[in-house]
Amino acid sequence: MTERPQFLIVVFDGLRLDMVSAERMPNLHRFMKEGVSFPHSRSVFPASTRTNAAALATGATPRRNGIMHNMYYDPNVFRDRMFRPNSATDIAAGMAAYSGALLDTPGLADVVTSAGLKVATLFGGSCGTARLTDPRAPERGAINLGMIGWENACPAPFVAELAREFGPLPQSGRPDVEVSRVLTDMVVGAVLPRQRPDITIVWFTDPDQTHHYLGVARPEMATALASVDRQFGRLLAWRSQAGLDERMQVIAMSDHGHLNTKERIDVNGAAGQAGLVIGDHLGNEIDYAGYTSYCGAIKVRDRDPARMTAMVEWLARQPWCGMIFTAGGNGTEGGVAGTIDHAAVLIDHPRAPDIYFIMRNDDAVYGDGVVGSCYYNGRYPAGGGTHGGLHRKELQTVLAAQGSHFRKEWVSPFPAGIIDVAPTVLHLLGLAKPTRADGRVLAEALAAHTGPLPQPEKGALSVRHAGGLQRLEYSRVGTTTYLDAGWVE
Numbered sequence: 092m093t094e095r096p097q098f099l100i101v102v103f104d105g106l107r108l109d110m111v112s113a114e115r116m117p118n119l120h121r122f123m124k125e126g127v128s129f130p131h132s133r134s135v136f137p138a139s140t141r142t143n144a145a146a147l148a149t150g151a152t153p154r155r156n157g158i159m160h161n162m163y164y165d166p167n168v169f170r171d172r173m174f175r176p177n178s179a180t181d182i183a184a185g186m187a188a189y190s191g192a193l194l195d196t197p198g199l200a201d202v203v204t205s206a207g208l209k210v211a212t213l214f215g216g217s218c219g220t221a222r223l224t225d226p227r228a229p230e231r232g233a234i235n236l237g238m239i240g241w242e243n244a245c246p247a248p249f250v251a252e253l254a255r256e257f258g259p260l261p262q263s264g265r266p267d268v269e270v271s272r273v274l275t276d277m278v279v280g281a282v283l284p285r286q287r288p289d290i291t292i293v294w295f296t297d298p299d300q301t302h303h304y305l306g307v308a309r310p311e312m313a314t315a316l317a318s319v320d321r322q323f324g325r326l327l328a329w330r331s332q333a334g335l336d337e338r339m340q341v342i343a344m345s346d347h348g349h350l351n352t353k354e355r356i357d358v359n360g361a362a363g364q365a366g367l368v369i370g371d372h373l374g375n376e377i378d379y380a381g382y383t384s385y386c387g388a389i390k391v392r393d394r395d396p397a398r399m400t401a402m403v404e405w406l407a408r409q410p411w412c413g414m415i416f417t418a419g420g421n422g423t424e425g426g427v428a429g430t431i432d433h434a435a436v437l438i439d440h441p442r443a444p445d446i447y448f449i450m451r452n453d454d455a456v457y458g459d460g461v462v463g464s465c466y467y468n469g470r471y472p473a474g475g476g477t478h479g480g481l482h483r484k485e486l487q488t489v490l491a492a493q494g495s496h497f498r499k500e501w502v503s504p505f506p507a508g509i510i511d512v513a514p515t516v517l518h519l520l521g522l523a524k525p526t527r528a529d530g531r532v533l534a535e536a537l538a539a540h541t542g543p544l545p546q547p548e549k550g551a552l553s554v555r556h557a558g559g560l561q562r563l564e565y566s567r568v569g570t571t572t573y574l575d576a577g578w579v580e
Contacts, residue, residue: 094338095289095520095521096338096339096340096494096495096496096519096520097287097288097289097290097291097335097338097339097340098289098290098291098339098340098341098342098516098519099283099291099293099326099330099339099340099341099342100147100290100291100292100293100341100342100344100512100516101293101294101295101323101326101341101342101343101344102147102292102293102294102295102344102345102346103119103295103297103298103319103323103343103344103345103489104140104215104216104294104295104296104297104298104299104300104345104346105140105297105298105299105300105302105303105345105346105347105348105349105476105478106298106299106316106319106345106348106488106489107307107345107348107349107484107487107489108130108132108345108348108487108488108489109461109462109484110298110307110312110316111123111489115313115316115317115320116316116317116319116320116323117320118320118321118323118324118327119320119323119343119489119491122323122327122341122343122491122493123343123489123491124500125493125499125500126341126491126492126493126494126497126498126499126500126501127491127492127493127497127498127499127501127502127503127536128490128491128501128502128503129490129491129503129505129507129533129536130487130502130503131487131503131504131505131506131507131566131573132344132487132488132489132490132506132507132508132509133486133487133488133506133507133508133509133566133573133574133575134146134346134347134348134485134486134487134488134508134509134574135152135153135437135508135509135510135574136153136436136437136438136480136481136486136574137153137159137160137161137386137388137438137447137479137480138347138348138386138478138479138480138481138485138486139160139161139347139386139478139479140161140177140216140220140299140346140347141158141160141161141162141176141177141220141223142158142159142160142161143346143347143509144158144176144220144223144224144346145157145158145176145194145223146508146509146510146530147199147224147292147344147346147509147512147513148194148198148199148200148223148224148225148513149194149196149197149198149199149513149525149528150199150510150511150512150513150514150517150524150525150528150529150530151196151510151525151527151528151529151530152437152438152510152529153437153438153440153443154433154434154437154438154439154440154529155195155196155440155527155528155529156194156195156196156198156440157189157192157193157194157195157196157440157441157442158176158193158194158223159388159438159440159442159443159444160382160386160388160444160479161175161176161177161382161384161479162174162175162176162177162382163381163382163388163390163444164371164372164373164380164381164382164388164390164444165185165188165442166372166373166390167188167189167442168181168184168185168188168189169181169184169372170372170373171372172371172372173371173372173380173381173382175219176219176220176223177216177217177219177220178217178219178240179217179218179219179222179237179240179243180219180243181219182219182222182223182226185226186226186227191226191227193226194223194226195440195442195527196525196527196528197525197527198224198225198226198513198525199224199290199513199516199517200224200225200227200228200233200290201227201525202517202522202523202524202525203289203290203517203520203522204227204231204233206520206522208289208290208520209233209234209286209287209288209289209290210225210228210233210234210288210289210290210291210292211233211234211235211282211286211288211290211291211292212224212225212228212233212234212235212236212291212292212294213234213236213237213274213277213278213282213291213292213293213294214236214237214238214274214292214294214296215237215238215267215270215271215274215294215295215296215297215300216237216238216239216263216294216296216300217237217239217240218235218236218237218239218240218241218243218244219237219240219243220237220294221235221236221237221244221294222235222237222243224292228245229245229246232245232246233245233246234246234249234282234286234288236250236253238260238261238263238270238273238274239263241254241260249286252281253277253281256280256281257273257276257277257280257281260273261273263296263300264300265300265301265304265305265315266297266298266300266301266311266312266314266315266318267295267296267297267300267301267315267318268297268314268315268318270296271295271296271297271318271319271322272318272322274293274295274322275293275322275325275326278291278293278326278329279325279326279329283329283333284333289520290516293326295319295322297315297316297318297319298312298315298316298319298349299349299476300315301314301315302315302349302475302476303471303475303476303477304471304472304475305474305475305476306351306352306457306474306475306476307349307350307351307457307458307461307463307476308351308457308458308459308461309458323343326341327341336494337494337495338494338495339494340492340493340494340495340496340497340516340519341492341493341494342490342491342492342512342516343489343490343491343492344488344489344490344491344509344512345488345489345490346488346509347478347479347485347486347488348463348478348482348484348485348486348487348488349463349476349477349478349484349485350385350452350463350464350465350476350477350478350480350482350484350485351455351457351461351463351464351465351474351475351476352385352464352465352466352467352471352473352474352475352476352477353455353464353465353466353467353473353474354411354466354467354473355466355467355468355469355473356411356450356466356467356468357468358383358387358468359383361409362379362383362402362405365405367379367401367402367405369381369383369389373390373392377392378391378392378395378398379391379392379398379402381444381446382444383468384467384468384469384477384479385449385450385465385466385467385468385469385477385478385479385480386447386448386449386450386479386480387446387447387448387449387450387468388443388444388446388447389402389444389445389446389447389448390444390445391445391446394445396427399417399426399427399445399446400427400428402446403415403417403427403429403430403446403556404429404557406446406448407429407556407557407558408557408558409558410451410558411450411451411466412448412450412451412558413448413449413450413451413452413480413558413561413578413579414431414448414449414480414481414561414563414577414578414579415429415430415431415446415447415448415556415561416430416431416432416433416435416436416438416446416447416448417430417432417433417445417446417447418432418433418434418439418443418445419432419433420432420433420434422434422435423435423552423554424554425554427446429554429555429556429557430446430554430556431552431554431561431563431577433447435552435563436481436563436574436577437529437572437574449479449480449481449577450465450466450467450468450480451465451466451579452464452465452466452480452482452578453465462484463482463483463484463485465477465480465482480577481563481574481576481577481578482576482577482578483575483576486574486575486576488508488509490507490508490509490512492536495538496519496537496538496539497536497537497538498536498537498538498540499538501536503533503535503536505535505544505545505547505568506545506547506566506567506568506573507533507573508530508571508573509530510528510529510530510571511530511531511532511533511571512530513528513530514528514530514531514532514533515530515532515533515536515537518532518534519537529570529571529572530571531568531569531570531571545568545569546568547566547567547568548566548567548568549564549565549566549567550564550565550566550567551563551564551565558579559579559580560579560580561577561578561579562576562577562578562579562580563576563577564576564577
């Protein structure tokens with residue numbers, strides 16, 4: 092009888108594919124060459140950590156799972172502030188507000204737990220992001236922890252044991268060397284050998300943590316990349332030493348890429364001067380609420396058409412504003428003239444903020460050929476990194492796999508994405524993916540595959556606003572859509 096496979100899913104937050112080389116990340120580079128890799132893998136939009144954590148958890152885009160950005164205004168959860176899905180307490184509030192359906196489609200953890208299997212998630216960052224991969228972890232006693240917000244980690248007895256054995260917990264750094272090391276210590280020293288989860292998700296904060304403050308092309312990034320690569324090597328070494336090279340399937344991936352920032356824009360200040368007041372919640376004389384970062388998401392009072400149009404027209408006139416999106420259109424043009432429909436970028440969910448925008452980006456070259464920069468808004472220093480939009484280098488992600496169930500030394504020419512990880516894992520466990528999942532089983536990458544290969548299709552659309560022509564390119568395999576790039580010209 093064939094043993095049921097185990098899975099180790101390793102996420103390198105914010106890792107661009109073009110950052111992986113034999114010199115920078117030898118362990119990951121070798122892993123990708125020896126196994127199967129997907130150079131056409133894509134993030135979901137917005138290309139942010141929380142939306143992609145939910146995509147990994149559910150195999151679904153925001154249009155299905157209902158997690159709409161890194162933070163956003165959702166009055167069903169909080170009427171007086173924004174919802175932050177990097178917070179475990181906010182996740183708990185969201186679960187209460189939506190009667191346990193904060194993730195609006197069953198997730199990987201739900202399916203495997205129902206089958207009597209175990210999932211563990213360990214994140215070098217916030218406990219909330221870890222919880223987003225398995226919001227019901229506390230009630231079912233699953234291992235789910237983040238190094239930030241450790242008091243919310245679960246289950247409490249095991250977490251206390253980890254703290255005693257591997258503490259004191261390190262503070263975040265840039266690069267986040269100690270956090271990555273201790274996280275790996277916990278995985279190879281306790282979680283894998285003692286708890287033996289069927290699926291273990293290990294999520295490193297670097298290079299994202301360091302990119303945000305130092306940018307994508309700085310020499311210091313070499314330390315961040317080498318650090319997480321070293322820890323990845325330790326995970327692979329543990330697999331070999333445990334005799335699990337065949338049984339344990341390893342998936343290495345990133346959630347999004349990064350761009351260099353070039354100029355900070357105070358969106359709320361500029362909008363306020365134009366009479367369009369944006370707050371963190373709707374209130375007296377505040378008709379707009381939301382997150383106005385490089386990729387912004389704004390809720391409009393009463394979804395009033397006049398207010399919607401006023402904001403869209405103002406955004407389109409700003410030299411720093413690129414693409415704009417609204418709901419309720421025809422699939423190409425949004426409900427407000429000159430915008431792209433939410434449906435075109437797979438964010439058409441009832442919880443979605445009314446207006447999304449992306450600041451302008453470009454293909455400026457930095458350092459030794461690192462492409463991509465953008466306007467931005469936020470707490471990170473100018474010259475740091477950011478993400479969230481539709482630049483090719485944000486949407487292109489790392490995705491590779493090794494194990495007895497995957498092909499060897501094969502580079503996929505086909506589109507793929509983070510939404511395909513959960514369906515593929517469930518398939519290999521003999522479990523059906525949720526009917527609302529958008530992703531597909533990456534059958535072409537499996538060792539046992541003898542069927543037809545995918546027949547991908549390419550598509551494009553464009554909509555003009557006052558600032559220029561907005562273009563979107565995408566790929567499709569069957570019913571699964573992948574966003575390839577979006578820009579304004």
